[in-house]
Amino acid sequence: MDERPRLSLNVPEPEVRPGDTPDSSRVVIPRAGTVPRPPVDVDPKEIRDLAYSIIRVLDREGEAVGPWAGTLTDEEVAAGLRHMMTLRAFDARMVTAQRQGKTSFYMQHMGEEAVSCAFRMALEDGDMNFPTYRQAGLLIAGGYPMVDMMNQIFSNEADPLKGRQLPIMYSAKDHGFFSISGNLGTQFVQAVGWAMASAIRNDHRISVGWIGDGSTAESDFHAALVFASTYRAPVVLNIVNNQWAISTFQGIARGGSGTFAARGLGFGVPALRVDGNDYLAVHAVAKWAVERARRNLGPTLIEHVTYRVGAHSTSDDPSAYRPKTESDAWPLGDPVIRLTNHLIRCGIWSEERHKQAEAEVMDTVIAAQKEAERHGTLHAGGKPSVRDMFEGVYAEMPPHLRR
Amino acid sequence: MDERPRLSLNVPEPEVRPGDTPDSSRVVIPRAGTVPRPPVDVDPKEIRDLAYSIIRVLDREGEAVGPWAGTLTDEEVAAGLRHMMTLRAFDARMVTAQRQGKTSFYMQHMGEEAVSCAFRMALEDGDMNFPTYRQAGLLIAGGYPMVDMMNQIFSNEADPLKGRQLPIMYSAKDHGFFSISGNLGTQFVQAVGWAMASAIRNDHRISVGWIGDGSTAESDFHAALVFASTYRAPVVLNIVNNQWAISTFQGIARGGSGTFAARGLGFGVPALRVDGNDYLAVHAVAKWAVERARRNLGPTLIEHVTYRVGAHSTSDDPSAYRPKTESDAWPLGDPVIRLTNHLIRCGIWSEERHKQAEAEVMDTVIAAQKEAERHGTLHAGGKPSVRDMFEGVYAEMPPHLRR
Amino acid sequence: MPRMTMIEAIRSAMDVAMGRDEAVVVFGEDVGYFGGVFRCTAGLQQKYGRSRCFDTPISELGIVGVAIGMAAYGLKPCIEIQFADYVYPAYDQIVSEAARLRYRSAGQFTCPIVIRMPTGGGIFGGQTHSQSPEALFTHVSGLKVVVPSNPRDAKGLLIAAIEDPDPVIFLEPKRLYNGPFDGHHDRPVTPWSKHPAGEVADGHYTVPLGKAEIRRAGSAVTVLAYGTMVYVAQAAAEERGIDAEIIDLRTLLPLDLDAITASVKKTGRCVVLHEATLTSGFGAELAALVQEHCFWHLEAPVQRVTGWDTPYPHAQEWDYFPGPRRVGEALAAAMEA
């Protein structure tokens, strides 16, 4: 008989489960302002460390510090705050609308608002995002009409997607927002293809890929990095690490790699980690990566470290798999509160003004919802037609669909 | 109009094409014996450098030097030489047999013999390889009967695979050799599954995955690393970088990553590069990785740096895409010659003995071929039956196949 | 006899199989600690440990790929793809590897795996939570394809599938998880606890693969259906007062052709149903076989009532779904011809 120790399977488990008390003291988080900002034409080999750190701008006091600070004017930051507040109000209303049966399904952004809202401000019109279902901030910050988002969510007669798609699977070409797929990951490599096309046509436009932490395990993630690395595509590849993939903690997808950003190292692609709850940091890192792409220096991989405060979707109840208090213990705080504190500290914002802004934002969202509901909701009022179901499978309807 | 410089597509090209003169002086190759040998339980973080170097044991003079030397006795090394010589003779005969119409197709190993022959000697019976089509050395060095290999190649009446498979797509369970698939990459993640199973059953056996440089771009490569990293599977994952994937040079699959071994870094998996034309180095690195796996320390990724001297297959003519002289210029030399020189230097081999061994080896191969041909070749003599075509789709033949 | 929903029956099947055979392992996205988004694996990790029931990374390719390796080792993986709509990333591993391993290795290596996945529409799941991809598997030699229509069958078929020596695609009509469904989406659903097929034995039993079952004996027209469509057929026959013989195929590959031909030879008419799109759907194979084997008995063309040849829409779900109205019309047309 073999006397050597026997093999056994390692199955990673989160440190806490329902009933346990989260302990965030073990999470190592660098102080704001401490991570250097390399030139955009840096040799990727020189900055491998950035894949294991976290770029942060807002310190505990709400001060913007360090080499990544200063990419936005005060007005721009104030606008950014309003985008995040709008997205949060929008989510709140839509979650309720789903409960009221006005739609079948909804997915919210709670806690992750900074990522897509701030990123959008680093892009130009004409650039193209290939988003997942948790980047509606790209639309809100890009000025896409909320009422059109709601029309899609309600699958009503004014739904720009004619009732064909699951709620929140928006498509908004003119706003640089590629049609969301329900299949995870597929869009990541398509983003690389779009960027390659722009390079082939000697254009200026760049593209942006988005993927969740859990979805990095999908094959499309690999293909995206292989092609982006080989053809040096002008693309920014974003991983939104919100710690969870439905009930599965990020350790299952990440394995022994330490961070998701580290995945870029194997491709010679610059890989940065950023505090995803820090609007200013996200914007600064986005700007850096966008400039790299725009200057034909190639792709960048960014891991946005954030936390999914809400349920995965309206079909999910996270209390079954993680402590209810986990989100409070999340060490990077809340993006809206942090940016509010920053603006107050800068003296261009106040508690009262914030309250007022909250009310204004809610009014706008409610007004949009009223307008959308005039066009119907999933089970009431105006609907897309049955014709809409048969059309658009092809440019021209073939005989077998006409029969 | 936008005045910024325009984007353009980067399409990597090899340095030389037919008509050009290869220049290997630019290839940086560390001296033999210079790369340290870490303990097998090293923290992967500590050895990231090994993914960018090349572990070598045999120096220019044929001396075995450095910390990776000394894993085999002289007799074992002499046996190893004979395995490589046998594989080379086998290949030569089968390439000819294909030209003579005795089979439809063949793929040879010329220049890469050390990789699979040496690796096999680091394994135990019961371990399982998941090979590609260019690791027949695993069979030869493992004592699998050559006549059975030939029966498969000839698709004759004694073909263990009953004529069902393309030539060289061997399967030899009892010899730790998983059924070769014609689809690139698929076996890499299966190897991880086999290893996970062994861990689940608290077994001692480990598995070994094999993939080509070009095929690392396939999705299965990513899935293999994701699962191996997460479950710390007892598997050794081998990339055989023979510089070419049919007509495509390795730069197309590798992109900006510098090396293929670097792909492991993004997963926290120890990644080593080894001189694949150095029998002793391959064996030493294999032994190290096998021990890691056996001690439940998890997976290892190995890049074997070698060169495909022959055509991709009997359907290919490499003179259309690379200089004929490229293989002569290959800086890591020929594995058979290098090991021969080593043995001669050690005083346990000589030119005459080598000639004699070559003749013996060729005799054995020819004898095996004669025996195999008695059972038929693709278009002559004994054949598998038509029944063989219908059987084995399922354990039990369903009615629709019986009809 | 205990009462079970389809979810409970499926869970019970895995529980029984894991209890009897240490080689049975269960894994997939969210199936470990949480027990699956439809709760089909709830409690199995707690009972059998993390080595035998665990969460995986979101890689369908990886899930199936490692399962094949495990099967080659000697385990019997029963794995979950979260929705059938997400099986395509694993399609190569299923088609090129699992299905052919026994054949190409002349039996040296085999692939006894079960790939479970929720299938079908009716839950406003849109294009990516509603598909019925069975025909993409029935074309692949080496696979078996099973679609249960009730808890009792689901358990017996799943145990049989796990015990089967070859790869089985096990499609679970998600609209049936909690109760039978006759296509009248505007009427309340009767739970399985009120349906005789909700009576499910606790322990081990099997329902053989490859055997159809007659759900309603009749003489006027043969209806070939599986999964949810069995109930739609029943509703349509009842509403139209047509004495249909409704065959629940249960296994699509290998198919119980004898049961089909026996019935069609009796009735002389045949209507084929499925939720999947029409063109090259499994109904095409059924229609082709019926006309081939029962040509001289047929008094009317074999009709197919299926999903339309479009992606599965969200808002127009009930215009897409082949409900009792459309099925009833086809039955009536078959009788008139």
Added chain:
Amino acid sequence: MPRMTMIEAIRSAMDVAMGRDEAVVVFGEDVGYFGGVFRCTAGLQQKYGRSRCFDTPISELGIVGVAIGMAAYGLKPCIEIQFADYVYPAYDQIVSEAARLRYRSAGQFTCPIVIRMPTGGGIFGGQTHSQSPEALFTHVSGLKVVVPSNPRDAKGLLIAAIEDPDPVIFLEPKRLYNGPFDGHHDRPVTPWSKHPAGEVADGHYTVPLGKAEIRRAGSAVTVLAYGTMVYVAQAAAEERGIDAEIIDLRTLLPLDLDAITASVKKTGRCVVLHEATLTSGFGAELAALVQEHCFWHLEAPVQRVTGWDTPYPHAQEWDYFPGPRRVGEALAAAMEA
């Protein structure tokens, strides 16, 4: 009129399309410098530059995935999968993405890509160089599926496919690359230079998608075939002396149903041919449609002659291939019924 092999005709189609439209780009494994393992893209990189014709990493998923992104940008990628047997890693991108993009985005984004791949057996390629996966695409709404049978059609259909606004699966029967093939593997092949369909115009022309062509007019039995099987049908009809009407479908999706029904209504008999495995093959759809639309005209069941329901074997290739003998028997049986 110049003479071209099928390979030359396909290359000429891409050359013409690239010359007329800067948006057309060509890529795939080994297609750049080397010009493809079957030489279909030889010379295109040299002529149009590395940005418009290039080698890719070995990732079928990546090839199709980036093509979709490029199409969304506004390019028209015409990509090569080295063998149809290797398309499965890209299946998700094709089925879930390319096929549904126009529909799910309500036309905001479209996907005008062509996915070329050599298909079919007859070259002793074994399981992984012989497959005919057309039915796995004809089931997918949103795709078009084309199978040319000669150089002239190949060029015209490929240009039409490249100009088409939607994704097209373009299957090239590799056994026909160098000459027509009637299934008599033991007889020498006539090269395309000796065949009238080897006359191919140099410049731009199209053969419309969705239109079948009658290859042999006849009155006794309708044979539905495509690709290589067109020649097998001709050989069988000739050998048996049966006055078959042989329809070369050319496009499987959308299908030219009018041409089919017109012929079957005339002949009253129908035999369907393909190399792919029988069960759920495209022949099932054809048989189902014919019996549905021509029921009252049929004097015998529609028969299918196809590859067997096994993986494609190596040694037994000619037992597997549905050659003139098996096709002839079916024709005779159809006549006797």
